[in-house]
Amino acid sequence: MADLSSDFLGIKSPNPFWLASAPPTDKAYNVVRAFEAGWGGVVWKTLGEAGPPIVNVNGPRYGAIWGADRRLLGLNNIELITDRPLEVNLREIKQVKRDWPDRAMIVSLMVPCEEQAWKAILPLVEETGADGIELNFGCPHGMSERGMGAAVGQVPEYIEMVARWCKQNTRMPVIVKLTPNITDIRYPARAAKKGGADAVSLINTISSIIGVDLDDFSPQPSIDGKGSHGGYCGPAVKPIALNMVAEIARDAETRGMPISGIGGVTTWRDAAEFLALGAGNVQVCTAAMTYGFKIVQEMISGLSQYLDHHDMALSDLIGRAVPNVTDWQYLNLNYVTKARIDQDACIKCGRCYAACEDTSHQAISMSPERVFEVMDDECVACNLCVNVCPVDNCITMERMPAGAVDLRTGAVVTDVPADWTTHPNNPAARTAAE
Amino acid sequence: MTNSPFTPGIVPARLDGRVLQENFADLHAPLDAHEALVAADRCYFCHDAPCITACPTTIDIPLFIRQIATGTPEAAAKTIFDQNILGGMCARVCPTETLCEQACVREAAEGKPVDIGRLQRYATDRVMAAGVHPFSRAPQTGKRVAVVGAGPAGLACAHRLAMKGHEIDLFDARPKGGGLNEYGIATYKATDGFAGAELDWLMQIGGITLHTGRALGRDLSLDGLCADYDAVFLGMGLGGVNALRTAGEDRAGVLDAVDFIADLRQADDLARLPVGRNVVVIGGGMTAIDAAVQSKLLGAESVTVLYRRDRAAMPASRYEQDLAASKGVRFVFNAMPIAILGNGAVTGVTVEYTRAEGKSLIGTGETFDIPADQILKAIGQTLATTPEELNITGGKIAVTGPGRTSRKGVWAGGDCASGGEDLTVTAVAEGRDAAEDMHDRLMG
Ligand SMILES: Cc1cc2nc3c(=O)[nH]c(=O)nc-3n(C[C@H](O)[C@H](O)[C@H](O)COP(=O)(O)OP(=O)(O)OC[C@H]3O[C@@H](n4cnc5c(N)ncnc54)[C@H](O)[C@@H]3O)c2cc1C
Ligand SMILES: Cc1cc2nc3c(=O)[nH]c(=O)nc-3n(C[C@H](O)[C@H](O)[C@H](O)COP(=O)(O)O)c2cc1C
Ligand code: SF4
Numbered sequence: 001m002a003d004l005s006s007d008f009l010g011i012k013s014p015n016p017f018w019l020a021s022a023p024p025t026d027k028a029y030n031v032v033r034a035f036e037a038g039w040g041g042v043v044w045k046t047l048g049e050a051g052p053p054i055v056n057v058n059g060p061r062y063g064a065i066w067g068a069d070r071r072l073l074g075l076n077n078i079e080l081i082t083d084r085p086l087e088v089n090l091r092e093i094k095q096v097k098r099d100w101p102d103r104a105m106i107v108s109l110m111v112p113c114e115e116q117a118w119k120a121i122l123p124l125v126e127e128t129g130a131d132g133i134e135l136n137f138g139c140p141h142g143m144s145e146r147g148m149g150a151a152v153g154q155v156p157e158y159i160e161m162v163a164r165w166c167k168q169n170t171r172m173p174v175i176v177k178l179t180p181n182i183t184d185i186r187y188p189a190r191a192a193k194k195g196g197a198d199a200v201s202l203i204n205t206i207s208s209i210i211g212v213d214l215d216d217f218s219p220q221p222s223i224d225g226k227g228s229h230g231g232y233c234g235p236a237v238k239p240i241a242l243n244m245v246a247e248i249a250r251d252a253e254t255r256g257m258p259i260s261g262i263g264g265v266t267t268w269r270d271a272a273e274f275l276a277l278g279a280g281n282v283q284v285c286t287a288a289m290t291y292g293f294k295i296v297q298e299m300i301s302g303l304s305q306y307l308d309h310h311d312m313a314l315s316d317l318i319g320r321a322v323p324n325v326t327d328w329q330y331l332n333l334n335y336v337t338k339a340r341i342d343q344d345a346c347i348k349c350g351r352c353y354a355a356c357e358d359t360s361h362q363a364i365s366m367s368p369e370r371v372f373e374v375m376d377d378e379c380v381a382c383n384l385c386v387n388v389c390p391v392d393n394c395i396t397m398e399r400m401p402a403g404a405v406d407l408r409t410g411a412v413v414t415d416v417p418a419d420w421t422t423h424p425n426n427p428a429a430r431t432a433a434e
Numbered sequence: 435m436t437n438s439p440f441t442p443g444i445v446p447a448r449l450d451g452r453v454l455q456e457n458f459a460d461l462h463a464p465l466d467a468h469e470a471l472v473a474a475d476r477c478y479f480c481h482d483a484p485c486i487t488a489c490p491t492t493i494d495i496p497l498f499i500r501q502i503a504t505g506t507p508e509a510a511a512k513t514i515f516d517q518n519i520l521g522g523m524c525a526r527v528c529p530t531e532t533l534c535e536q537a538c539v540r541e542a543a544e545g546k547p548v549d550i551g552r553l554q555r556y557a558t559d560r561v562m563a564a565g566v567h568p569f570s571r572a573p574q575t576g577k578r579v580a581v582v583g584a585g586p587a588g589l590a591c592a593h594r595l596a597m598k599g600h601e602i603d604l605f606d607a608r609p610k611g612g613g614l615n616e617y618g619i620a621t622y623k624a625t626d627g628f629a630g631a632e633l634d635w636l637m638q639i640g641g642i643t644l645h646t647g648r649a650l651g652r653d654l655s656l657d658g659l660c661a662d663y664d665a666v667f668l669g670m671g672l673g674g675v676n677a678l679r680t681a682g683e684d685r686a687g688v689l690d691a692v693d694f695i696a697d698l699r700q701a702d703d704l705a706r707l708p709v710g711r712n713v714v715v716i717g718g719g720m721t722a723i724d725a726a727v728q729s730k731l732l733g734a735e736s737v738t739v740l741y742r743r744d745r746a747a748m749p750a751s752r753y754e755q756d757l758a759a760s761k762g763v764r765f766v767f768n769a770m771p772i773a774i775l776g777n778g779a780v781t782g783v784t785v786e787y788t789r790a791e792g793k794s795l796i797g798t799g800e801t802f803d804i805p806a807d808q809i810l811k812a813i814g815q816t817l818a819t820t821p822e823e824l825n826i827t828g829g830k831i832a833v834t835g836p837g838r839t840s841r842k843g844v845w846a847g848g849d850c851a852s853g854g855e856d857l858t859v860t861a862v863a864e865g866r867d868a869a870e871d872m873h874d875r876l877m878g
Contacts, residue, residue, distance in 0.1 A: 069475070069476065071475075267500075267503075267504040268504060268506070269504060269505065291479045292479075292481055294479075294481075294496075294497065295479070295500070297497055298497060298500045298501055298504055298506075298509075301501060301506065301509040301512070301513075302501065302504050302505075302506045302509060304509075305506050305508060305509050306506075345468070391468055392467070392468050392471060393468075
């Protein structure tokens, strides 16, 4: 078993799997169950300022989309921050941290954008013995209308300002949780860094409408015939989150800043991908809400087996793929592949044919006996057939060796890389050459 | 091929060698990687899953299936072996239709459970084929334990004790270890010498010395073992068989089904194994079904299972019955043999219909004859040797809790002990639990 113990900002946890700030971490009962199940740490459900508790809707808060077999792929919610009294949460946080000293305990916070509000709450959190705080600048619904959450996260100057207030008023490490509801994630990340934040975590949920009832025309989830946008999360958002994490990991201004990866982590593989793209640990919400806390056992055994198999330490994995994330213009245009169909694995459904014939490059032939074959003189290697084939590994992309002739272009394949920056069709490249 | 299904008498080679080979191949082909992913995808990862409760060894089934689904069958195998070191054999022989798969919520929802047994095989095969033994021993304790019987119960017990650092002498009366895995389970459930391979794999833990050809009651005594060892586990199974008590039982051609099956399991060449043209199997359990199916697969022209009660009362599951029927075995229910016919060799059996009256069965008076040149008795096994000084209940060694017998320092489990169904998986669970209890006592 590989050693999964994790150190994030000096915060130690037995593994890099934390629960994200959300209902699974809303009270001691859940968090204790999570720790019993093996979670390495939690970010407590976002606390607001003292005073009358937050009010939630009393109708449905969540909506979902499903894949085949009703597998939950995306979850949408219109829930607000914790609706339990501040003192109750603080008391429970203190107790749980005392009972579980080896687990990470981070407290998520969202108070109005005034220094006094932050100054008031920070000492209360410090007093619990929590390991750090996470600033919720991400919630896209409800709280944002009140000038908090995503309303702050969408303005880099506010992020910088609040991060600085927090750093000045507490000794605890400060993690800034970013909203994906912006055009370029690097700006809020840079702002967090400028404000002195120790790390960023991302992503919070994406603004979304999960569906509309076609009989009563209410957006879902329906609250008495009306709906409002919610926050989208779960497996469907992972690709968006991965990109944002990678963008921050490779940005010259934020490179090296610790990142806590969030968004659709459901299995050990998802977690490993976040880590490879530069996350120092991961946080999970929807997967736990879908399957229960026990999934962490698979995450632990899977990541451990993977690291053992590749003879890597956890720290070797973190950021391992970052150097391979580049801009399109630097991709090797001399890397030529063709689709290959394994005739023994093929079950003759014809989906590759339909996809290629109707929507791509007419590069797959179909015989009267339903034998499907790739025509190298037409295949542009788009990968669509691979993506739509229902059988794992039945269609694969095979690289053409140097010296072979690409029947589509008639060109001889070379193993000397060349990209757009030097391509003859690139006006900029031509200018450079002149 | 020298003979055919129509050759009279008990003769070998009724079928072509190639056909025999096909007949005795894997009953359920192993899943390939794609099939395994599709099958694993169907698991809902239920909370407090009913399948776990239904498994006598309480394997964490949803977890191991999720581990397969996420591309780590090795981790899945470890999850299985943690609870059931014979998870490979159980994947092949468990009547899953009455255990985990019956409990699967998708059985309730769609009448089509998750393919738990075959997924279990997919994971365990992979690790065993790689020769990996994912357990190591704790530091030596200096304690020595005698385990009698190298069947599933004894093996599970010995392995768990070895893991805890104890030193085990494992005694078995037969020339090979494995118990009914080696001598009893239907050939098509454990092909390619799996029982032997699994035994070798299990022994990789170290600390277990197998002594074959050593029988308790003949070469060893319980007093002797108790004197020489810190603890004793008895897992001798059921070595005896019930007598039919029907006139003509001693005629040539009347055989115990377990002996017929043991010969079959040990045969190097199935074409040399004699089988009757018309075979009648008496009994209604797994042994009766296996004997009937395998007689048919060897080329018997007709095979009839005679069971004295109705179908619903039959101990063999409906799945097993249907399997037999699909191979051409005929069932006669509510009927009992009253005379075995013949003159030296068997020629048939006279059967009387029965009817239940309260708890007892009585003949209706209506009789008929079934022609037979071979009769296989499968009416239940019994404790062969009753070890001295142990309390017996219902024909088995009485145990309480995790296999404690009436004698201090002696535990028992598996078929020879009271409680639990007579199944491989139950024997494993009992052997394992006894080992845990023995360990606590030894170290406590
Ligand atoms: C024909 C047949 C088919 C079966 N099919 C299935 C099936 O498909 N699925 C299933 O789950 N179960 C099946 N069973 C039941 C299953 O095989 C048993 O429940 C299981 O093997 C019991 O394990 P055990 O360790 O208690 O005993 P056994 O497997 O019987 O092992 C006992 C061992 O003790 C040894 N022994 C006996 N007496 C002595 C002695 N005096 N001294 C030393 N050693 C001794 C024996 O040689 C043997 O190796 C079947 C049983 C039979 C008979
Ligand atoms: C019902 C629900 C409530 C949430 N509440 C909070 C919250 O209070 N504070 C917060 O920072 N994020 C909140 N989130 C966002 C999650 O912490 C997480 O960032 C997001 O769900 C993406 O991760 P996932 O795909 O693993 O669910 C909530 C998410 C859900 C589904
Ligand atoms: S009961 Fe069936 S669906 Fe549920 S966990 Fe077990 S195998 Fe999976």
